Amino acid sequence: MTWLITGGAGYIGAHVARAMTGAGESVVALDDLSAAVPARLPAEVPLVRGSTLDGALLKRVLTEYGVTGVVHLAARKQVAESVAQPTRYYRENVGGLATLLDAVAEAGVGRLLFSSSAAVYGNPDVDLITEDTPCAPVNPYGETKLAGEWLVRAAGRAHGISTVCLRYFNVAGAAAPELADTGVFNIVPMVLDRLTRDEAPRIFGDDYPTPDGTCVRDYIHVADLAEAHLAAARRLADGDAAGDLTLNIGRGEGVSVRELITVIGEVTGDRRAPVVEGRRPGDAPRAVASAERAAEALGWRARRGVREMAESAWQGWRLHHGG
Template identity: 50%
Template sequence: MSWLVTGGAGYIGSHVVRCLDEAGLAPVIVDSMSSGIRSFAPAHVPFYEASVLDREELVRIMDAHSITGVIHLAGYKYAGESVKFPLLTFEQNVTGTARLLEAMQQAGVNNMVFSSSAAVYGTPSVALVTEQTATEPESPYGQSKLIGEWLIRDQGIAAGLKHTSLRYFNVVGSGSEELYDASPHNLFPLVFAALNSGATPKIFGTDYDTTDGTCVRDYVHVADLALAHVEAAKKLEAGQELEPVYNLGSGDGVSVREIMDAVARVTGNQFQPLLEPRRPGDPARIVADGQLAARDLGWAMRHSLGQMVDSAYRASQALTPAKEA
């Protein structure tokens, strides 16, 4: 029995692959390498450079490895950039998911864990987001993830697909020092890049209705996230019913100021962040309730903020000019 991981050479996908491998679920990687990093893929794990848009290639891979389920992480994941490139976003995230579902049906693969996003909620009006909170995405990225959920649910009705979608928020940290977040848009790599170049990280907005006036976000460790994916895969393969969606959140957010203080403490760089005006559209607080996932998927916050920052910082040291060349 094997599980196909789309986007398995990415930051989150590579952690999921390693957890699957440790659990004995025999991962197989498909990655287009548009943002994946080949060295993230373990040498002994079957690897295919292919797009989820290539239905026939997906069918061939599934048949060759007797795939029993798919963890679908591949996609265009930049919410801000999706506003500039909506057609690319929908092609990769909506058409790509549809092609993958077609391939799964053709190959007789009946289990799916989908990587969704907190972006489906937009700017929630509640302090703590639950799975029942209204979905009002504000970017093509968030819209594409919600449509992906709809496609998967409809395929469940039409073809009996067993599935669940995991909505997660700000994923940080590293479960292994050689696996780092290389995104040019995420907070942690941006802060580390600024410090490494001699620049000063910035805080946008200090007058929000929060404890210290800065935005509060929900940060979760990537290794904890990977474990939840694997637990969902195991439950589906065992024939257990899961909820259609789960939030993977902390239930208690962390402010941007607290992040900066933790980075200064962990790195030993006692910087004072530059204070800038608010950016349009930044909500004061987005935090999710993860109780449902804790009940069904063993979801837990196993890492402190300090551990999240420390592991991310250690992994970021791999981002040297030699590595990027």
């Protein structure tokens, strides 16, 4: 097997590349470098600069490297940006996937793993979100991920491609400091950014119907997420496991925003009290995964906790940003 990882030099992509090469898999990365750090990639992984919208490039890469499976991570992923630029999100996330699937089908590649998101569910009023929970995304980003799942499954049926769609919950942490998230879009780096600038962390709403009034989320260590990709890729490589799967990737445990900020304060030594601001539109009180189906289908479970996420994120933050 040779795997093409699109978005392979990104935060999640580089973790997946490292997990797969560490397990003996052959990998090539494709990335447009818009949100990437090429140095994150293992030295043995070739990096091709380009977009999934470039069909000719995709066909050349699939052929030149003898690709037999694809892990598709490349996508735009900021909710607020998707609201402001919906056509861009549909063009890049859905259009790029369609172009990739055409190239995959033409090249006879028989396996594809798609990076989806818990955003496909929207804001369901359930204790645990299962893969059977109705999907009702509330922003263009989530819509593109749900449309992507539909497209992946349809192409799989049409062209005999075995597929897996992984619905990520809230990703955090780093397997090594140099692999850390360099953006300031997710909650852990947002808190670290505030503390580094000598400002208190922010909580958006503390009057939700949860034990401490703040939103409850399921946080997954990026190293666990990468191991889930490896397990899914190996299932795809097993000819007896052909077909399609859709799986939640989370820990199945809820952590409130206030609890998470407390852990980050303990890790950094900066325990200042957060400031409470108004609710953000669209935030659900609770979004926690049921991860049982992934355990059954892949033999995979998350092994790392919130403290490990905070500690590793802090180490990476200091490397990239100081502090």
